Amino acid sequence: MSRAILITRPNHDLITTYLFHWSGFVIKEAQKKSVKILDLRGKKANNKTFSNYIVKHEPLLVFFNGHGNTDTIMGYDNEPLVEAHKNERVLIKKIVYARSCDAASNVGELCIKSGTLAFIGYTKKFAVGYSPSKTTTPLYDPVARLFIEPSNLIPISLLKGNIVSEAFRKSQEAMMRNFRFMLSTKASESQKDAAPYLWINRKYQVLLGDKEAYC
Amino acid sequence: MNAIRKHIVSDSDKNVQEDIKKLVLARIKAASDDLNISIDSTEYTKEEILKSVEKGDELGQEFIEIQMEYLRDMAEGKIYQE
Numbered sequence: 001m002s003r004a005i006l007i008t009r010p011n012h013d014l015i016t017t018y019l020f021h022w023s024g025f026v027i028k029e030a031q032k033k034s035v036k037i038l039d040l041r042g043k044k045a046n047n048k049t050f051s052n053y054i055v056k057h058e059p060l061l062v063f064f065n066g067h068g069n070t071d072t073i074m075g076y077d078n079e080p081l082v083e084a085h086k087n088e089r090v091l092i093k094k095i096v097y098a099r100s101c102d103a104a105s106n107v108g109e110l111c112i113k114s115g116t117l118a119f120i121g122y123t124k125k126f127a128v129g130y131s132p133s134k135t136t137t138p139l140y141d142p143v144a145r146l147f148i149e150p151s152n153l154i155p156i157s158l159l160k161g162n163i164v165s166e167a168f169r170k171s172q173e174a175m176m177r178n179f180r181f182m183l184s185t186k187a188s189e190s191q192k193d194a195a196p197y198l199w200i201n202r203k204y205q206v207l208l209g210d211k212e213a214y215c
Numbered sequence: 216m217n218a219i220r221k222h223i224v225s226d227s228d229k230n231v232q233e234d235i236k237k238l239v240l241a242r243i244k245a246a247s248d249d250l251n252i253s254i255d256s257t258e259y260t261k262e263e264i265l266k267s268v269e270k271g272d273e274l275g276q277e278f279i280e281i282q283m284e285y286l287r288d289m290a291e292g293k294i295y296q297e
Contacts, residue, residue: 015253067256078256101255125277127254143250179294189247196285197252203288 003215004036004059005159008045010066010076015128018138019065019099022148026063026155033159035061035215045075054090061095061215063155068100068121071107084110091116095164095213097154101125104206111208118164118209120154120171126201129194143194146182147201150174158215165211175202239282240268 007027011020020041030037038053040046045066053059064081066074071084082088084107092115098108104121111119128148134141150171157167175198181187182195243265252259254277259267267275288294 013256014258015256018253125255127252127281129250129252130258131249132251132260133249190250193246193250194252196282197254199285199288200281203284 002036002058002060004038004057005030005061005063005155005215006038006050006053006057006059007040007063007155008050008066008075008081009039009041010045010074011042012077014135015130016066018128018130018141018144018148021138022144022152023063023065024139025152026159029156029159035159040075043076045081046079047075047081050075050081051087051090059094061155061158062091062097064096064098064100064103066100068098068103068107070102070105073098073100073103073107082107082111088116089114091119093117095119095158095215097121097158099126099151104208108206108208116209117213118207118211120164120168120205120207122201122204123206124200124204127197129190129197131190142188143190146178146191146194147198150178151201161214163212163214164207164209168205168207168211171205172202175205235279235283236268236271238286239279240265242282243268243278 007023009020009023011017027037038057038059040049064073067078068074072080073082075081088107088111091111095117096119098121105123108119108121128144130144131141153171153174154167157170179195179198182191246261248261264278268278
């Protein structure tokens, strides 16, 4: 297994475009740590390229940005990349973070049973609140930041050498800090109103598999 | 007697569901116009969320569940248990 990170960054709709840009911070961290980066950006986040890269480069860390459901983690244009009872074994011996709806509730469990080291994901839908007045500048969106920054902490923490449980804990704590901010008088109206969705994201973010695994 | 009880309970459930819907509608109506939510591969404006909650469709139910779970957790003090 190589010390590489494979990142899928489709950008076929608004929210994947948001995640595309925000994942740039994870790429910067990987560059700082001299970790090989397999950046499946845009249309490259397709099944054929994903499968080829996984086999050829054997990345230890796989970071999915894209939509999902209980049985599927998707790439560009919602093409399935990992499907339950079909190819979850492609993630054997890897640490996975899937920033996708519902993936931890079934496909994540199957991955662990098939030999994935650890899987962090969500057992319900992953919501992102955002400001419609900021969609042309996603990195300056003050609402989306509160959702995506704590989520970025998972791969960033893993790239820094922390074990999976530590990465998970840091993300949970960051979400709680943001949540408390959103309930405070310092938050804007839109930040306040987005609080319930961040609460649910945090509640249903789970860590499966080996808590001590690390990159 | 059991049939009457069932009827009363069922009406009472409907009233509770209606109250929940009104509560969630009120919360979303009062929310900022500068907030959209992306969930399940689609983005929703405030108006779209309100329409779905009003209609009671699958998406509307989803938003009701999110809001109610949040409110219950807050009422139970779960924020302080962390």
